Amino acid sequence: MAAAVFFPRGDGRTIAELAEALGIEVRNAPQTGRRITGIASLDEAGPDDLTFFDNVRYADQLETTRAGCVILATRYASKPVPEGCAALVAKRADLAFAQAGRMLYPSALEPVPVSGRQAISEKASIDPSARLEDGVTIEPFAVVGPGVEIGSGTLIAANATIGAGCRIGRDCRIGANVSLSHALLGNRVILHPGVRCGQDGFGYVAGPTGLMKTVQIGRVVIQDDVEIGANTTIDRGANRDTVVGEGTKIDNLVQIGHNVVIGRSCVIVGQVGISGSAVLEDGVMIGGQSGVKGHVTIGRGAQIAAVSTVQGDVPPGARWGGMPAKPVKDWFREMTTLAELARKRRSAGKSDE
Helix, strand or coil: CCCCCCCCCCCCEEHHHHHHHHCCEEEECCCCCCEECEECCCCCCCCCEEEEECCHHHHHHHHHCCCCEEEEEHHHCCCCCCCCCEEEEECCHHHHHHHHHHHHCHHHCCCCCCCCCCCECCCCEECCCCEECCCCEECCCCEECCCCEECCCCEECCCCEECCCCEECCCCEECCCCEECCEEECCCCEECCCCEECCCCCCEEEECCEEEECCCCCCEEECCCCEECCCCEECCCCCCCEEECCCCEECCCCEECCCCEECCCCEECCCCEECCCCEECCCCEECCCCEECCCCEECCCCEECCCCEECCCECCCCEEECCCCEEHHHHHHHHHHHHHHHHHHHHHHHHHC
């Protein structure tokens, strides 16, 4: 079976063009006119590839890389590279590499039509009352309900379901098998395959005959430039809106409960659970597999370590971690103390023998 190439190489950029576009220093470029057409890891790169180095753990791979060009972090600018490999120096090699990747593979930045066609499929089900601007793509077996409004340049991928009254801005990407209801989306929003957005949240009240379900009558409001990973779920508000702020990025398999308000430019990593009515202010970052209790506020710019549980309010700019989460210094101090106590206990047990 022939190897599949899902992101074919384009014309690329010369080393000189890359350095200029990235605004970084050329330390050693024996062939500035060499054309770079791809990106790869240090150990897999070839003469037409760009790679980067910013971790001493991979020093042996740097010594043997076959890459045509490598971006070195400033602190490793003096590291030797193989003969014939151009070296560029950037304060942040990872950032420069990411920017270069965007230039070399623009088609990899967002979902593309599954069918490969940019048109409205005859096999899509679109309610006559839906309003579509010019340039909308709707793929086979997508369903667009009554009163829906969709802006120009937006893709609705195969099998996606857009519920009645939803509004989707311009240049959005709604992935395959997404279900969207009771939601308002801004411009350039990306929902990856399998996102569930706008369903009712988990709300029950104990009554004399068992659990009574409570109504959820709010919406989900997703602002401009938000990206939401595959199979993430966002519940609509119960008595006010669930909000995801401008520029926020959410990983795969995240659960966001009803009435949650997430600020601008937040980062939420995979398998995080955020309970109802929690508030994340602008610039909050939450590591993977963490949980956030309902009705708490995480202040602007705060960072939560992976596998933590947030049970109370977190001050702005703080760095917390642990179960329950606390300031990182306190958390590390407690872990060190416990480790020391365990060591002493083991030592005492041996001496008793």
